[in-house]
Amino acid sequence: MLGTTRLPSGLSQSPTPSSCGAQLLRSVSNVGSLSKMLERGQQLPEAYRWSSSETAAAEDDPAELEDEVVVPVIDLAELDRSDERRKEICEEMRSACREWGAFQVVNHGVPDQVVERARRTSLDLFALPESDKLRAERPPGTLFGYGATRMASFFNRLMWSEAFTMMGSPHNNFEAYARKLCVHSEQDFCKSFEEYDKAMRGLALLITDLILHGLEASEERIHQHIRNFWGMIHMNFYPPCPSPSEAMGLASHTDSSCLTIMHQGSVGGLQVKRGDKWIAIKPVPGAFVIQVGDMLQLMSNNVFHSALHRALVNERFERLSLVYFFTPPPTVSICPIHPSKPLYRCLTWNEYLQVKAKLFMGALDHFLLPE
Numbered sequence: 001m002l003g004t005t006r007l008p009s010g011l012s013q014s015p016t017p018s019s020c021g022a023q024l025l026r027s028v029s030n031v032g033s034l035s036k037m038l039e040r041g042q043q044l045p046e047a048y049r050w051s052s053s054e055t056a057a058a059e060d061d062p063a064e065l066e067d068e069v070v071v072p073v074i075d076l077a078e079l080d081r082s083d084e085r086r087k088e089i090c091e092e093m094r095s096a097c098r099e100w101g102a103f104q105v106v107n108h109g110v111p112d113q114v115v116e117r118a119r120r121t122s123l124d125l126f127a128l129p130e131s132d133k134l135r136a137e138r139p140p141g142t143l144f145g146y147g148a149t150r151m152a153s154f155f156n157r158l159m160w161s162e163a164f165t166m167m168g169s170p171h172n173n174f175e176a177y178a179r180k181l182c183v184h185s186e187q188d189f190c191k192s193f194e195e196y197d198k199a200m201r202g203l204a205l206l207i208t209d210l211i212l213h214g215l216e217a218s219e220e221r222i223h224q225h226i227r228n229f230w231g232m233i234h235m236n237f238y239p240p241c242p243s244p245s246e247a248m249g250l251a252s253h254t255d256s257s258c259l260t261i262m263h264q265g266s267v268g269g270l271q272v273k274r275g276d277k278w279i280a281i282k283p284v285p286g287a288f289v290i291q292v293g294d295m296l297q298l299m300s301n302n303v304f305h306s307a308l309h310r311a312l313v314n315e316r317f318e319r320l321s322l323v324y325f326f327t328p329p330p331t332v333s334i335c336p337i338h339p340s341k342p343l344y345r346c347l348t349w350n351e352y353l354q355v356k357a358k359l360f361m362g363a364l365d366h367f368l369l370p371e
């Protein structure tokens, strides 16, 4: 990467056919030989330039620095020590979900090597030649594959990122992606995502269970809701950017999921909106960022609010965020958990994604019941 800056490639031209045999001879880590390059110092292309009001960060405001507010960090180390400790953790999560729609967890039990292997494999994937990545291009209107983020059509500026989404538990199909992408080692690729998917499913079930207990939902209700939930692995890659203060890594949005578990690594960029301020979620070594998604807002009947968030970029470092979306199965009816005075009508995940693709930030309101 030295001396050059890579242009996010997800939005560029059509695939050039290339053979898997030829790909095997190349190194997947050879980032410098990949997509279009910009000379160092070259300006940010106009299509990637956002207005300063859209990119302004809380850190730009000196008053913000003096009185730093941080998203809660919840320690799961002693979860099983006693019922009291478990209740305290449920309460910490409940209050974080109400106040922030987000928190970080540490001592979560996911081994570092599992995370590191999945991050390495993801970086290798983004380092593939553009023509190989485009073999797995996400067809318009669909969920899985490589390219620009789905919400790109709602903005008239381009985002400084590329993304790849794969189906995870319970129907993971990593071999198919590996074959399509012609990755260097199919076996390592599948193994690393299989173990990551398994670890994330375990963590998602644990955290969703604790959060729903905080809503005083019955055991039966909780299990009915989450036992059959699905997982999706979504990777975002943000190359270093020649003019980060004018660029946007990922524009402001809420996730449609029930819960999102994100590993952002050591390079920060994620921000969450609190009131009218954007607050950085600073990387904490080994932590996962947990965010309330739209489905959990609906299930909680607005007790919790899905986190409005975005990702900024920087000039020096590339950044990878590894995201696990924990979602309802596509055709199962999802309703507010306490049905006495529901604010929303029941919906299916399929239905929700269709409405989100049309209304984007207005999607959840579309399902509000009349007063």
Ligand SMILES: C=C1C[C@]23C[C@@]1(O)CC[C@H]2[C@@]12CCC[C@@](C)(C(=O)O1)[C@H]2[C@@H]3C(=O)O
Pocket: 142, 143, 144, 149, 150, 151, 152, 165, 232, 234, 253, 254, 255, 256, 257, 325, 356
């Ligand atoms: C199931 C999904 C949620 C998501 C669209 C997706 O198919 C996988 C990508 C997800 C993502 C990530 C970036 C922001 C977002 C709004 C987008 O455009 O793609 C979310 C989508 C979502 O949560 O609605």
Ligand SMILES: O=C(O)CCC(=O)C(=O)O
Pocket: 234, 236, 250, 255, 264, 269, 270, 271, 309, 310, 311, 320, 321, 323
């Ligand atoms: O990369 C990040 O920090 C944010 C990623 C994100 O919000 C998403 O993929 O939905």
Ligand SMILES: [Fe+2]
Pocket: 253, 254, 255, 309
């Ligand atoms: Fe998100």
